[in-house]
Amino acid sequence: MSYSFTLSRPLQDYARTLREWSTTECRPYARQADEQKGRPENWREILDTAPIPLGRADKPELGQVPTFEDGDWITKLAFYEAINYGDVWVHPTLGGGIGDLVVKALGTPKQVAEWYDPIQQRGGATAFALTEPGFGSDTSMVATTAVRDNDSWVVNGSKMYCTGGAFAEYVVVFATVDKELGARGINAFVVPRGTPGFNVVKENEDKLGIRSWTTSLLEFDDCAIPLENRLGWDVDHPENSVGNGYGGALGALAFNRPNMAALAIGLAQASIDVVTPILKGQQAGFTPQRWSAVERDLEAMNATLERGRRINYLAQVTVDRGRPSRSLAAAAKGFAPETAERVIRRCIELLGPEGVSKELLLEKWYRDSKIMDIFEGSGQVQRIIVGRTLVGGLAG
Amino acid sequence: MIDLEPDEEQVEIAALARSIADELVAPSARDAEYAAAVPDDVWLKVFETGLVMPVAEEHGGGGVPGPLALLAIAENLGHGDPGIASAALWHAHAALLVGAHGTAEQRSALTRLATDPGARSAVALYEGFGRGPAELATSVAVEGDQVRVRGRKVGVPFAASADPLVVVGTDPATGAVRAVVLPHGTAGVTVVANPGSLALDATQLGAVDLDVTVPVSALLGGPDADPAGLLATVQRLRLLTASTAVGTALRAVEYAGQYATGRIAFGRPIASYQGVSFPLAEAMMRIEAARAELVDVTNAVVADPGGDHGTAVGQAVSYALAVAVQATRDGVQTLGGHGFIKDHPVELWYRSAATLSALDFDPLRDPFQARL
Structure with a gap:
């Protein structure tokens, strides 16, 4: 069918199975993961119960997420929503982070062979360090420096909100080789764990939500790495260099944005689906008018999540077709996360004080959801990007 | 006539509340959350200001601030920290209700609240379901010289320790609002365990199931209360x-x-x-x-x-x-x-x-x- 938002039957089946598994096998560990600020110790055994391939980095032999005719990026949307429907702790345990993907996007063939291919073959954790204490949205403000000293690049600076940074086998660190060059001076460097001067200042931040995600504060103090660790740069044959990668890094981030919107939709849909039967059980406590209002709210919330999904599809179809739209990706990221926050809050309000109790996961998901309108570009930044399609650089 | 100038009491009390909020309440916000209780020294100092214990002088209090002064206290303490502010204010709510509507005997019991900083009282008001006070499903039924209270209250501060717990409900015979003053430990008050909440931990929120029969003297203001x-x-x-x-x-x-x-x-x-x-x-x-x-x-x-x-x-x-x-x-x-x-x-x-x-x-x- 042309111009249809309906997923193929096989993808629907895969997503439903994933969602049910995530709910029954993973959600019971949600509170524990939040309180212990980490994945459950038996996460491997929990993942082993999955009836479908998840694309685990630690056990690639169990298979990748299948290919569906809907397209790889549409598949990711269904995947992220379904897996996050159980709880937020699950999906970071599958992959080893996104550092290797940056290598793939920015590296020379030799670098890809050294740092990307092995991760794909044997699994492993990698990380991506761009944000610093002094900036978030404005990535041209990278203050971390990489200075050449004979056969080394010497990295100095701080990086925060680095997911998996404390345990990754290497971190792809964005640093400037020449501040005078502005954004053009920003390069990506592979910094292996254990390199002298690579310090984990704080393994995990004390956060409002997504506490099970390891969000590290890193410091690079005269951290010397080999020349060939500068991505996209061929030390022996500069003519083979593929560029500094700054734009590439942001491009890679842009296409991941709808995936983050899908995470938010997963949490919001889970919240609606948790409160709906509870509310129905309590229907007798409501006046008929109030019960009508409750039903109307549930209906409106379900409808608005569907809107979020459709924008996500619009955005990611463009990626699957090879003509990615940064504007649609931004629209998707600008829409669902903020909407999801409001949906989860309303679910809490409809239940009353029971909704804020730790007996249920709603209060946790309300905390978890807040980051989704902040990371990978805040709602404000997304609106600037969308605005620029209308009015160009004047948007700001 | 429109007159948007706060009076002297309102201005002074608001300023006092703001200074307490800035100097004492705000810096203690995290401690109160981690301890799930207002730190004793903070509670004592807030208590000593008299801002949050609206009890008449004849019962050992510092007097009851006017309605708008009370609003200003609530806002300014909330400016400092909503957790500590709510703990202090919700404790005060019981005194406010008893002071305004209690019998002479009930009011005389306010002396303890006014003088003992260790006291914690509360009003069990909310039920969820969007119910306003006139629609409360908790029944307060007068049966001869006894009163029977049945229902479930949620969002009750100091749910496990409040003394007294003032429960607001409605009289099934008349539909009118009624309240009862229950000392801590009253039989038939069952506190539902709460593993904690999204926030306001210092208020020790919980749910309370009630099936209580007490003498009619427990009715706030007695059987003829307005x-x-x-x-x-x-x-x-x-x-x-x-x-x-x-x-x-x-x-x-x-x-x-x-x-x-x-x-x-x-x-x-x-x-x-x-x-x-x-x-x-x-x-x-x-x-x-x-x-x-x-x-x-x-x-x-x-x-x-x-x-x-x-x-x-x-x-x-x-x-x-x-x-x-x-x-x-x-x-x-x-x-x-x-x-x-x-x-x-x-x-x-x-x-x-x-x-x-x-x-x-x-x-x-x-x-x-x-x-x-």
């Missing part, structure tokens, strides 16, 4: 809690505004972007509107305690809490990633406003808007 007057005071308690949230909203906006003037992105302070400054400006506009509404409705309730203020109070409470929820949300959003970590207090305000909003929510007043 239900209209009692209802009016209960409505004011709701407005006071909404005022606390307004104070928190203001603090969040001020904090975010200050952050935005110092944080640089794309070559200038982020406050210079309308995408950042306008949400904060919207919040400021709405905070003004919400505070004015709380004052206006409080005045109306006080001027005519027998009138039907359910709609006006419902509107004012619903609006103020919605404003607080959005303002505190925008506070986190303004700080971005920094707002998401506990190095800054905005995340605590975000959680607290949502918790307050869940206490007193009516789906009829605030339909979910698919506004994005």
